[in-house]
Amino acid sequence: MRRILVTGGAGFIGSNFVRYQLERYPDVHIVVFDKLTYAGNRANLVDLDSSRYTFVLGDIADRPALETALDGCDALVNFAADTHVDRSIMGASEFIATNVTGVYTIAECVRALGIPRAVLVSTDEVYGSIDAGAFRETDPVAPRNPYAASKASGDLMALAHHATFGTPLIITRGSNTYGPYQHPEKVLPLFVTNALEGKPLPLYRGGEHNVRDWLHVRDHGAAIDCVLRKGTPGEIYNIAAGNERENLELTRKILELTGKDESLIQPVPDRPGHDRRYAVDASKLRSLGWVPEVPWDDGIAATVAWYCEHETWWRPLKSGEFVEYYRRQYRVQP
Numbered sequence: 001m002r003r004i005l006v007t008g009g010a011g012f013i014g015s016n017f018v019r020y021q022l023e024r025y026p027d028v029h030i031v032v033f034d035k036l037t038y039a040g041n042r043a044n045l046v047d048l049d050s051s052r053y054t055f056v057l058g059d060i061a062d063r064p065a066l067e068t069a070l071d072g073c074d075a076l077v078n079f080a081a082d083t084h085v086d087r088s089i090m091g092a093s094e095f096i097a098t099n100v101t102g103v104y105t106i107a108e109c110v111r112a113l114g115i116p117r118a119v120l121v122s123t124d125e126v127y128g129s130i131d132a133g134a135f136r137e138t139d140p141v142a143p144r145n146p147y148a149a150s151k152a153s154g155d156l157m158a159l160a161h162h163a164t165f166g167t168p169l170i171i172t173r174g175s176n177t178y179g180p181y182q183h184p185e186k187v188l189p190l191f192v193t194n195a196l197e198g199k200p201l202p203l204y205r206g207g208e209h210n211v212r213d214w215l216h217v218r219d220h221g222a223a224i225d226c227v228l229r230k231g232t233p234g235e236i237y238n239i240a241a242g243n244e245r246e247n248l249e250l251t252r253k254i255l256e257l258t259g260k261d262e263s264l265i266q267p268v269p270d271r272p273g274h275d276r277r278y279a280v281d282a283s284k285l286r287s288l289g290w291v292p293e294v295p296w297d298d299g300i301a302a303t304v305a306w307y308c309e310h311e312t313w314w315r316p317l318k319s320g321e322f323v324e325y326y327r328r329q330y331r332v333q334p
């Protein structure tokens, strides 16, 4: 592959994926197509060789703009999405515009231009919560919050597009991802940066009830690359590394690594409809040759160290609109 369009490439997983592609494939050129919402950030790409990628400001729901950017590319990988569950509970119209209409627009453009392959990055949340065991790709979707419902809707549209027109779309469903350049609205960077600031860590329902399975962003990017090159159009691939942690355990680890004590933990009222546990079985992807390479203990230590060393990156993100969001979400100042 010589020229890949990476939509949402200025966000957390997208920018790490661009970095991975440029490191691994010396001949590839990346076109980053991103709307730069509050979650998109040119600073996520600032260390990269600017001759190896092109940045295009645009909305995936804008068909003419997307077609122009896609022309001449031999693949597309979509990371563009509205991604925060708590914001989707406040209002989901943007989630529908990007995660459903935007995905439909991508499918139409891929078909119209005859692009050979496109990977649509989705989430384990589409399956809903599971108390024991793990979901397989053949299980039905059962989303339980507006964000997850919008992602499941995009997935269904993509699968229908493949079935109807043969559009070469492939879906990945990754688990909770962590690593550098994640917006500090998400639990891990929020808790690390709050701890560094000596501020409370707002743990929903005290953190003993909910479990997430943590996947390092580099392993997530490598998995998407594997699916891009070896996956079968019309198929779904789950991605997970098997690092399940209760939220309270994750919080204690963050406090230990930042040298803070548990008095910073602030139990707060639960997220409405809070999914207890997500778990997916990634054996289909492993059969393509992917294996996660970042052990949890190393990954979490390196990630916390990265936020400690990059205050100039996260500090501006905890100002402006974020202050209003935080007050509305937690009923306190950030």
Ligand code: NAD
Pocket: 007, 008, 009, 010, 011, 012, 013, 014, 033, 034, 035, 036, 037, 038, 039, 040, 041, 058, 059, 060, 061, 078, 079, 080, 081, 082, 083, 084, 097, 098, 102, 121, 122, 123, 124, 151, 173, 174, 175, 176, 177, 178, 182, 183
């Ligand atoms: P993010 O919120 O950090 O970044 C999203 C990016 O998409 C931003 O750069 C934003 O500007 C851009 N964007 C939003 N709407 C757009 C639009 N209409 N047109 C063009 N660009 C737009 O997201 P992330 O955490 O990197 O997630 C990337 C993808 O991975 C999403 O599809 C998400 O559902 C999925 N996912 C995320 C996780 C996780 O834990 N973060 C886990 C599994 C799956």
Ligand code: TDX
Pocket: 083, 084, 085, 086, 122, 123, 124, 125, 175, 176, 177, 185, 186, 187, 188, 190, 202, 203, 204, 205, 207, 210, 211, 212, 247, 271
């Ligand atoms: O302040 C908080 N307090 C808290 O206890 C926040 C923001 C979260 N939490 C809890 C809720 C979840 O159980 O931490 C857990 C993780 O929360 P988020 O970081 O909001 O992630 P989650 O809701 O699990 O969704 C994430 O994984 C799947 C991503 O945000 C999604 O984009 C992805 O699809």
